[in-house]
Amino acid sequence: MTSGPSVRFLVPEGVDDPRRVSGGNVYDRHIRDGLRARGCAVTTQEAAAAAAAASALRGAPDGALVLVDGLVGGWAPAALEEHASRLRLVLLAHMVVAAFPDATDAAADAERRALAVARAVVVTSHWTADELARRGLADPSRITVAVPGVDRADAVTPLGENDLLCVGVLAPHKGQDTLLDALARLPTADWTCAVVGSGESFPDFAAIIADRAAAFDGRVRIAGVLDDDALAEAYQRSALLVAPSRVESWGMAIGEARARGLPVIGAETGGIPEALTGGGGLVVPPDDPAALAGALEAWMSDPPLRARLRHEALTARATLPTWSDAVARVADALEAA
Known part of the structure; x- marks a missing residue:
């Protein structure tokens, strides 16, 4: 896809905020910028909670291609369900919520609902893909593994052995x-x-x-x-x-x-x-x-x-x-x- 379609990317609020450093934000930024470099028109929309996510989905035109960060999808599964029939939803799952020992039933259910209505699911490791399939949360045929990349950097020069x-x-x-x-x-x-x-x-x-x-x-x-x-x-x-x-x-x-x-x-x-x-x-x-x-x-x-x-x-x-x-x-x- 060297010259791609328009994509709406729904991400957590503060994705570019240097004070909110997280692996998910770093990944989202690289994907956003990389898609733009490939010719995609990427519109980033930030959401802090379910209401903002629902508003962003409601404002997307029929047939829009929407890439949804899994954290946002977990906040607003009802909105994803409401708009799944008219939008082309792709869920970017950075984690498997259900795998956390302290995951609540509500959080696990929200993850299940969000995954169920996505046309495709992008995950960041083969372990995640296997775990989603093992738990019956996503069919393997809908899952794409896109492991995080690395930027070139100089070799380490440690100050001490320990x-x-x-x-x-x-x-x-x-x-x-x-x-x-x-x-x-x-x-x-x-x-x-x-x-x-x-x-x-x-x-x-x-x-x-x-x-x-x-x-x-x-x-x-x-x-x-x-x-x-x-x-x-x-x-x-x-x-x-x-x-x-x-x-x-x-x-x-x-x-x-x-x-x-x-x-x-x-x-x-x-x-x-x-x-x-x-x-x-x-x-x-x-x-x-x-x-x-x-x-x-x-x-x-x-x-x-x-x-x-x-x-x-x-x-x-x-x-x-x-x-x-x-x-x-x-x-x-x-x-x-």
């Missing part, structure tokens, strides 16, 4: 509490860990993480949201990314790390093993502080292991998916719809 980095919104499903439990088990104090991400979505959890981090006497730094330059610098000067998620469809931070040849220790959950294809990472069971501590201790105490993971991570950079690949896959799904 400078750790954890990037992601402070939230129970991201597992920062598991990371702190693991760090508390380490026999050596010769490490630092920067925890980067917004605490606005889950303020109670974020407050607990900040309080617990203070007990590490400055070795754990809660950095909050970093702008693009500061975040790039954090990746560049770190020795290891830790991704302790309990649920993860892919892991945009893992892609950012791998673009720089930064090794990763991640939880063996969701799309993380898929994101680490090609080497340069270790996986441990999710929600298992002892296993994570063991992997971190191995990293810190085993120079040959560090050398191997660094070599694999640097080598894998040449094989990583690109954003052009992702945009092409989304374009194919839109064309099919």
Whole structure:
């Protein structure tokens, strides 16, 4: 689709706001900009809640092609159902809500309804595609996998062997509490860990993480949201990314790390093993502080292991998916719809 149709892209409010950093927003921006570069006339419409989403759908002309971020679709399943017969709806599912252990029945039902009326579904990992099919939420024939791409970046130049980095919104499903439990088990104090991400979505959890981090006497730094330059610098000067998620469809931070040849220790959950294809990472069971501590201790105490993971991570950079690949896959799904 080198010269494509007009597309309305319904996204969460603040998709371009640097203070609202999220993997979903980063993905949406790359897809929007990439589709425009391919010749599609993309109109972005932001929604903060169900009423705004319903209004945007109501204002779309009959036959319009509408790409809906899954978060927005989950807010307004009734509006999607109302307009499905006159609009060509494509749902972009960044996650599987039903896979979250704390998912409410209402949230899972909203996801089911939104997926049911979409002509096509775009997902960001093969794990997500398999999970949706396994749960009977979407027929595999309607699903297109468009894994996140990476931007070219310089190889990392870490300040020290044991400078750790954890990037992601402070939230129970991201597992920062598991990371702190693991760090508390380490026999050596010769490490630092920067925890980067917004605490606005889950303020109670974020407050607990900040309080617990203070007990590490400055070795754990809660950095909050970093702008693009500061975040790039954090990746560049770190020795290891830790991704302790309990649920993860892919892991945009893992892609950012791998673009720089930064090794990763991640939880063996969701799309993380898929994101680490090609080497340069270790996986441990999710929600298992002892296993994570063991992997971190191995990293810190085993120079040959560090050398191997660094070599694999640097080598894998040449094989990583690109954003052009992702945009092409989304374009194919839109064309099919």
